[in-house]
Amino acid sequence: MTAPAIGADGFRTCQSTGRQIHAAAEPLIKANAVVSIVTLLIGATAALLLVLTRWQAVHLLPAEWYYRLLGVHGMNMLIFFIIYFEMAVLWFASTVLLNARPAAPRFGWFNFGLMMLGTLMVQWTQWTGRADVLFTSYPPLKAHPVFYLGIILFAVGALGVTGQFFATITLAKREKRYEGSMPLVVYGAMTAAIIAVITLLHGALIYIPTFLWSLGLIETIDPQVYRMIWWGLGHSSQQINMAAMVAIWYMLGALTVGAVVLNEKVSRSAFVLYVLFISMASAHHLLVDPGFGPAWKITNTSYFMYMAVLASMIHGFTVPAGMELGQRLRGYTNGMFDWLIRAPWGDPGFSSLVLSVVVFGFVGGITGVTIGTEQINIIVHNTLRVPGHFHATVVSGTALAFMGATYYLIPLIFQRKVAFWGFAKLQPYLFSLGVLLLSMGMTFAGSFGVPRRHWDNSFQDAMFDVEMSPAVDLVLAIMGIGGVLAVIAAFGFIAIAVKSVFFGEPIGTITRGTPMVGVPHGLTHPPTHAADADARNEELHAPARGWMGPTPGTVILVAIFFVAFMTYYFTNWKLLAFLWRVG
Amino acid sequence: MLTKVHTGLDPVPGVWWRPAHKTEKIWVAIAFAWCMVLFAMMPLWHWKGGQNPSGIRTRVDPQAFYARTVAFAAQHQVGMDRGIPIVAPPPGSDIYLTALSFMWYPILQLEKDKEYTLHLSALDVNHGFSLYPLNVNFQVVPGYDYGLRVTPTAGGDFRIICNEFCGIGHHTMVGRMIVVDANGATVADNATATLQQEGRP
Structure with missing residues (x-):
């Protein structure tokens, strides 16, 4: 089987999905995805x-x-791995999902080059000990100017790609590459792109003066102002992830179970709420800081009354209700949970989706909202509970x-079978x-007062014993x-991605209805309606089906979630009440 | 009226601004109500609760703050431990603690159930005040005076762990704080304070 022919207009037709994929878009998606995996390898090695x-x-x-290495881990995981991958997602969503051509692909390569240059500059300063200021680089701790310049170049490149995303979706609309409103997944990616603009502007706003300060051109950087604006980058960049992640969930x-969109109005409005309010979360890091009053803290930490x-x-x-309804429409109608039990649990795209939703919601989400409460933060700030939450x-x-998306990108974009399929x-x-084990271990240790970013929990060289x-x-x-298990799985993922992409078997012809080694279930058995x-x-x-409507299983699941949320939240208030009086 | 069955990968032709199903409406209403509870808890705790990070917040010159701390320590010094003065200020007064790489200065000796205004600041870089084993945490920022009204409600021999990275000696930065009863006797030792920690999740 030869590779599908590329037409005179630059498009090829995907055999699995029938989508039009442009020849200039594919290498951009591939390059960003590959570099993303390389930085993941660096970050995971540091993690171990x-x-x-x-x-x-x-x-x-x-x-x-x-x-x-704590600084190396932070930069590679929270900035490089994730933003390169998001660049791949932005290119993928704006071209492949809209059957469109990329706007100014050569400018895309220029931006990619800028990001690469920035990445190399940061890596050089960090590995050679010229930037031992950790990921947050709070002044007056000072790094080599090349460190700050590298971050600025990386951010400018990423901002450029984000601009190209908007140009590409505009072009797709103008050239009538799709009818009606853009798909929900692209809408979610667009949300991520808008948040990226807000985030990267914060980055520029704080790193440009800090760069000048490191050169000696500015005398001082106010440490408190730095913390406020820097977290507009540091926290908001994780909100780009979140919007991109939710888009990938949809x-x-x-792709895996034919999940449908229950109601476009509801889902899209939720994305709009992210755009409007999510960037206020920079305050989560400043709740026990001296620079801000209670009104500022409460308004911002709550994303203006918890709208995000x-x-x-x-x-x-x-998301789960869409999966349930999609499955029910495909005939899995028995009982409450038949749709879930008979889902393709052996499809790594599906299991990634479910585990991502569950751990993000039950562990990450609940702990995040709780520890981001103004007063509860007193028993959390800078303890291991914080990394427990964000891992x-x-x-x-x-x-x-x-990772789940990559299991589909490999066959769909790289046109290879997924290696080491078992x-x-x-x-x-x-x-x-x-x-999960890592996160729970950290959370419990943090509740005992174990600090984050701390080398020696035996306090051997400290002035007083602890x-x-x-x-x-x-x-x-x-x-x-837990950490070792997670790193083994991450290395395994990297091995799968590298082997598939560079040495993988071409995908060949997919026979529908027959399981194939190295091809996810959703492609051999497309979940059509x-x-x-x-x-x-x-x-x-x-209406006869009552208030639980078309998705009774999901109603049960969210009820369990809600009880867990309330329990964890009020338990923490109770613990806080045992402390000294302070105010 | 429902939109045509479609996934998140399909463009949506026509008007998709349609009413949601009752189930979705109920969940959105519950979530909204819960968000209001989450929001209300914070002002409510300022009003009724005993632990708030408000404080008296002013800008201060780091050198001036350190000088004030040194003068305060000299005025109320009652002892010395590892070269750092133990300081017993009168209840109700303003007390000072400076964080500097890599120590907490001085050692404060407070009385149980008495209120003090604890001024926290740093001489050089950011530090983190973490009272161990109670697990009370505040950010200490150079150039800012964080004046917190504290009332120790448990006695003991406490540690102050630095929990903000402040340089290569960060993990050696541990201070001490003592809480005694009105007669000056230590009301509990560190081991007892550790025991209080046991029941926590």
Whole structure:
């Protein structure tokens, strides 16, 4: 089987989905995805060494290298891996999903070059000890000017690609590459792009003066103002992830189980709430800071009365409900959970989706809202509970969703079979189990007062002894084991991606209805809906079915979620009440 | 009226601004109500609760703050531990604690159930105030004076762990704070304070 022919207009037709894919778009998607995986490898290697250091019984690295690699881990995971992948998502959503051509692909390569240059500059300064200021680089801690310049160049390149995303979707509309409104997944990607603009502008606003300060051209940077604006980059960049992740949830749902959109109005409004309110979350890092009063803290930390939490709770319903309804429309109608039990659990795209939703929601989401409460933050700030929270969101949420998407990008864009298929089926389970243990270990250790970003929990060289509870050793061991499992799964994922992309077997012809090694279930058995789906949909929505409507299983699931949320939230208030009086 | 069955990958022709099903409406209403509860809890705790990060917040010159701390320590010094003065200020007064790489200065000796205004600031870079094992955490920012009204309700020999990265010696930065009863006797030692921690999730 030869590769599908590229037409005179630059498009080829995808054999699995029938989509029009442009020849100039594919290499941009590929390049960003590949570099993303390379930075993931660097970040994961650092992660392994770090977790084996914080696991006090192992305590591997010397102090200097612990702090250095902590900075390397932060930059590679939270900025490089995730933003390169998002660039791939933006190119994918604006071209492949709209059957469109990319706007100014050569400018895309220029931006990619800028980002690469910035990446190399940051890596050089960090690995050579010229930027031992950790990921946050709070002044007056000072790094080499090349470190700040590298971040600026990277941000400018990313901003350029974001601009090209808007140009491409405009072009697609003008050239009538699709009819009606853009698909929900592209709408979600657009949300991510808008948040990216807000985020990257914050980055420029803070890193340009900091760069000038490092050159000696500006005398001082106010440490508190820096913290406020920097978190407009640091936290908001994780909100780009979240919007991209939710878009990928809708995409994976559609590809694996034929998830439908229950109501476009509801889902799109939720995305709008993200755009309007999510960037206020920079305040989560400043709740016990001296520079801000209670009114400022309450307004901002709550995203103006929790409007962004409302958005996430809406997606937390509509994503599983869309999957349930999609499955019911395809005939899985028995009982409450037949649709879920008989889902393709061996499809790594599907298992990634489910585990991402569950861990992001139950662990990352609930802990995030709770510890982002103004007063509760007193018992959380800068303890290990903070990384306990964001590893559940960014790693088992976003990174896992991106991995799930990669299992589909490999056959659809790279046109290769997924290598090490047997392991690939298990990989999402191993990864999320590892992250879950890591996250819980960190959370419990943090509740005992174990600090984050700290080399030695035995406090051997400290001026005064610190007696840790023996329980801390136990939870740190759980963290360590979880971290090692997660890193093994991450290395496994990287091996799968590299082998498939560079040495993989071409996909060949997909025979529908026959399972194939290396091809996800959603491609060999496309989850299409029968011709009478609309009539069935009317039936499922009939008022006679009562208030649980067409998706009773999801109603049960969100009820469990809501009880867990309330329990965790009020337990933390209770714990806070035991403290000294402070105000 | 429902839109045609479609996935998130399909463009949506026509008007999609349609009423949601009752189930979705109920969930959105519950989520909205919960968001209002989450929001209301914070002002409510300012009004009724005992733990708030409000404080008296002013800008301060780091050198001047440190000088004030040193003068305060000299005025109320009652002892010395590892070269750092132990300071017993009168209840109700303004007390000062400076974070500097890599120590907390001075050692404060407070009385149980008495209120003090604890001024926190840093001389050089950002530091993190973490009272161990109670787990009370505040950010300490150079150039800013964070005046927190604290009432120790439990006695003991506490540690102050620095939990904001402040340089290569960050993990050695541990201070001490003592809480005694009105007669000057230590009401509990660190081991007892550790025990209080046991029941936490």
